Amino acid sequence: MATTETLILDEVIASSRRRMFTMGGAALAGLVFGSTTKANAQTTLTDTDYLNFALNLEYLEAEFYTLASVGETIDQIGIGIGAGTAMTGGGTVTVKPSGVASCKVPFAIPAVASYATEIASEEQKHVTFLRGALGASAVAQPNIDLYHSFNTAAAAAGIGPSFDPFASDVNFLLGSYIFEDVGVTAYHGAAGLLTSKTNLGAAASIQYSPNQASILAVEAYHAGLIRTVLWGLDQATPAAGIAAITVKISNLRAALDGTNDDDIGLTKVQDSLNGTTANYTASTIVNADSNTIAFSRTTQQVLNIVYASTTGAKGGFFPNGLNGNIS
Amino acid sequence: MRNVDDLIRKALTRRKFMVGAGSVAALSAVGCSHNFQPQTTPTNPVTTLTDADYLNFALNLEYLEASYYLIAATGTGLSAADMGTGAASVTGGAQVPFTSAIQQEYAYEIAQDELNHVRFLRSALGSSAVPMPAIDLVNSFNAAASAAGIGSSFDPFASFDAFLVGAFVFEDVGVTAYNGAAPLLTSTTYLGAAAGIMAVEAYHAGEVRSLILQAGTAYVGYANQISALRATLGGGNETALSATTVVACNPTNALAYARTPSQVLNIVYATGDGNATSGGFFPSGLNGNITSTIG
Numbered sequence: 242m243a244t245t246e247t248l249i250l251d252e253v254i255a256s257s258r259r260r261m262f263t264m265g266g267a268a269l270a271g272l273v274f275g276s277t278t279k280a281n282a283q284t285t286l287t288d289t290d291y292l293n294f295a296l297n298l299e300y301l302e303a304e305f306y307t308l309a310s311v312g313e314t315i316d317q318i319g320i321g322i323g324a325g326t327a328m329t330g331g332g333t334v335t336v337k338p339s340g341v342a343s344c345k346v347p348f349a350i351p352a353v354a355s356y357a358t359e360i361a362s363e364e365q366k367h368v369t370f371l372r373g374a375l376g377a378s379a380v381a382q383p384n385i386d387l388y389h390s391f392n393t394a395a396a397a398a399g400i401g402p403s404f405d406p407f408a409s410d411v412n413f414l415l416g417s418y419i420f421e422d423v424g425v426t427a428y429h430g431a432a433g434l435l436t437s438k439t440n441l442g443a444a445a446s447i448q449y450s451p452n453q454a455s456i457l458a459v460e461a462y463h464a465g466l467i468r469t470v471l472w473g474l475d476q477a478t479p480a481a482g483i484a485a486i487t488v489k490i491s492n493l494r495a496a497l498d499g500t501n502d503d504d505i506g507l508t509k510v511q512d513s514l515n516g517t518t519a520n521y522t523a524s525t526i527v528n529a530d531s532n533t534i535a536f537s538r539t540t541q542q543v544l545n546i547v548y549a550s551t552t553g554a555k556g557g558f559f560p561n562g563l564n565g566n567i568s
Numbered sequence: 569m570r571n572v573d574d575l576i577r578k579a580l581t582r583r584k585f586m587v588g589a590g591s592v593a594a595l596s597a598v599g600c601s602h603n604f605q606p607q608t609t610p611t612n613p614v615t616t617l618t619d620a621d622y623l624n625f626a627l628n629l630e631y632l633e634a635s636y637y638l639i640a641a642t643g644t645g646l647s648a649a650d651m652g653t654g655a656a657s658v659t660g661g662a663q664v665p666f667t668s669a670i671q672q673e674y675a676y677e678i679a680q681d682e683l684n685h686v687r688f689l690r691s692a693l694g695s696s697a698v699p700m701p702a703i704d705l706v707n708s709f710n711a712a713a714s715a716a717g718i719g720s721s722f723d724p725f726a727s728f729d730a731f732l733v734g735a736f737v738f739e740d741v742g743v744t745a746y747n748g749a750a751p752l753l754t755s756t757t758y759l760g761a762a763a764g765i766m767a768v769e770a771y772h773a774g775e776v777r778s779l780i781l782q783a784g785t786a787y788v789g790y791a792n793q794i795s796a797l798r799a800t801l802g803g804g805n806e807t808a809l810s811a812t813t814v815v816a817c818n819p820t821n822a823l824a825y826a827r828t829p830s831q832v833l834n835i836v837y838a839t840g841d842g843n844a845t846s847g848g849f850f851p852s853g854l855n856g857n858i859t860s861t862i863g
Contacts, residue, residue: 351811352781352782352811355811355812356778356811356814358812359811359812359813359814359815360815362822363815363817363822364822366820366821366822367821367822369821370821370822370823425767429760429763429764429767451747451751451826452823454747454750454751454763454766454824455747455817455818455823455824455825455826456822456823456824457763457766457767457770457824458743458747458766458767458770458817458824459770459815459817459822459823459824460767461766461767461768461770461771461774462743462770462771462773462774462777462814462815462816462817462824463774463815464771464774465770465771465772465773465774465775465778466774466775466777466778466814466815468771468775469774469775469778469779470778472670473670473782476670509673512676512677512679512680513680514638514641514642514676514679514680514683515638515642515644515645515646515647515650515683516642521641521642521676521680522669522672522673522676523673523676523677523680524670524673524674524676524677525677526674526677526771526772526775527677527681527768527771527772527775528771529681529764529767529768529771530764531684532684532685532687532688532761533680533681533682533684533685533688533765533768534688534761534764534765534768535763535764535765535767535768535771536764537760537764
C-alpha cells in the first residue's frame with residue numbers, strides 16, 4: 242500500500258501532470274465543443290441503428306466476395322440472413338442471368354484467388370459477428386443487386402455500358418475496389434466509430450467503439466491489399482488502363498457523396514517529403530486526406546454511394562433500400 | 569537525487585501499470601483472444617494520463633516510422649523543424665538501392681504519409697509536443713533479427729525486399745497501437761483522427777504484407793519470424809503472413825487486434841523485461857509520460 246513517501250511523490254507527479262495539461266490545454270480546448278455538437282445530432286439514433294447500418298454493408302460485401310470465390314450466396318454456405326437469429330427470411334441477391342454459380346470468378350492469378358477466399362471469409366465473419374452482437378435486433382439482409390448496380394455504376398463513371406465484376410481477376414479487383422474504400426469511410430464516419438451510447442441516457446456522448454474500429458482496420462487492410470494488387474497490375478500492363486478506371490470510380494463516389502474531393506484513385510502524385518520542392522513521384526495506395534488521415538463519410542454520404550444516387554434515392558446495390566432505421 | 573529519481577520512476581511505473589492493465593481488461597471484453605490477462609483489475613484505471621500523453625506516445629512512434637521511411641526513400645531523415653527543439657538523433661539507415669520506379673514510388677508515398685502524421689500530431693499538440701527521441705535503426709534490427717532467429721544481423725536498407733521486412737516490423741504494430749490507445753482518448757476529435765491514422769497504418773500494412781508475398785518465400789519467412797517475435801513480446805495479437813492471411817486479425821471474428829501502450833513498448837524496446845524504460849529502436853526511451861513497460 243501507499244506509504245507517506247509515495248503519497249508525496251504522487252502529489253509531485255500529479256502537480257507536474259496538471260502543469261503539463263495546462264500547457265496542452267490550448268490544443269485541446271476547442272475540441273470539446275465539436276463532440277458536443279455531434280452528440281446532439283445523433284441522439285435520435287441508437288447503437289443498434291448504427292450496427293444494423295454496418296450489417297447491411299457487410300451483407301453486401303460478404304455476398305460479393307462469397308459469390309466471387311465459390312459461386313454461392315452466404316445463406317447457401319450456412320450464414321443466417323434473416324431478422325434476429327433466423328437463418329432464413331432475408332432478401333434476394335440479383336446476379337447476372339447466367340446464375341449464381343457463374344459468379345465464381347475464373348481466376349487466372351492464384352494469388353488473387355487466395356485474396357478472394359480470405360476476404361470472403363473475413364466479411365462473412367463480420368456478418369456473423371455483427372448479427373451476434375445485435376442478437377434479436379439484427380435486421381434481415383435486404384434485397385441486394387450485384388448485376389444492374391455494376392452496369393449502372395460503369396455507365397455513370399464513364400467506364401462503359403456494362404461491367405461484370407465476376408468476369409476476370411482484374412474485374413473482381415475493381416469490384417472490390419468499389420466496396421473497400423467505402424467500408425473504411427463508413428466505419429470511420431458516424432456509421433461505426435462514433436456511436437451514441439443510449440445507455441448513458443440524457444448524458445449521451447460519443448464514444449469510441451473498439452469493435453467497429455477493429456472492423457475499420459480490417460477494411461483498410463483489404464483496401465490496401467486490393468489497391469496494391471491493382472496498382473501492380475496497372476504498372477505491369479499500362480495499356481489496360483486499370484488505374485484510370487479506379488480514378489473514374491473514385492471520382493464517381495466523390496460526386497455521389499456531394500464533396501467531389503474525398504476520394505483518390507490509383508495514380509501518381511508529386512510529394513515534397515523532407516524537402517521543399519514537390520519533386521518526388523509517389524503512388525497513391527492510401528486513400529486519405531492532406532494530413533494522411535483516412536476520409537470519413539456520414540451515413541447519408543455512404544447511402545448516396547451504395548444507392549448510386551446524389552439524392553439518396555433507394556437503388557444501386559440496394560434496390561429496396563437498407564433495412565433498419567438508417568436508410 | 570538518484571534515489572529520488574528512482575522512487576519517482578517506480579511511482580510512475582505503478583500508475584502506468586494500472587493504465588496498461590485496464591486497457592488489457594477492456595480488450596479482453598471485446599473478444600481478442602490472445603491478450604495476456606492482468607493479475608489484478610484496478611477499479612479506476614484511467615485517471616492519470618491525459619490525451620496529450622497518448623498523442624505524444626503516438627508521436628514517438630510516428631517519429632520512428634517517418635525516420636525509417638524518409639531515410640530509406642531519400643537517405644535523409646526528418647528536417648529539424650519536424651523533429652522539435654531538443655531532438656536527439658537517428659543512428660544508421662541509408663537510401664535503399666531501389667531497382668524500379670514502382671518500388672521508389674511506394675517508398676516515397678509511405679514516407680510522405682508518416683511525415684504527415686508527425687506534422688499532424690505536432691500541430692495538434694502544439695507546445696506540448698515532445699521532440700524526437702534517440703532512434704536506433706542499426707542495433708535494433710540486428711538484435712531483432714537475432715532474437716527472431718533470422719541471423720546475427722539484418723539490414724533493412726540493403727534492398728527493396730529487405731526494406732519491406734523492415735516496414736513489416738512497424739506497420740502491424742502501428743495498427744494495434746492506435747487501436748489500443750484510441751479508446752483511452754477523451755476528445756472526440758482526437759478519437760476520429762486516431763482512427764483515421766489507424767486506418768492509414770492498416771492500408772500500409774495491407775500493402776506491405778501483399779508486397780512481401782510477391783517478394784517470395786524467403787522474405788515471407790523473415791516476416792513470420794518477426795511476427796512470432798512480436799507475439800512473444802507484445803502479448804500475442806499476430807497473424808502469420810500467407811497468401812490467405814494477408815490481414816492481421818482475430819481469426820474468430822475478423823476484428824483487428826489491439827495492444828496496450830505497454831505491449832507496444834515491449835515490442836519497440838525489444839524487451840521481455842517487465843520494467844524497461846528504453847531499448848531496441850529507442851535506446852534512450854520514448855519522450856513524454858508513457859515510457860515504461862508495465863512492472
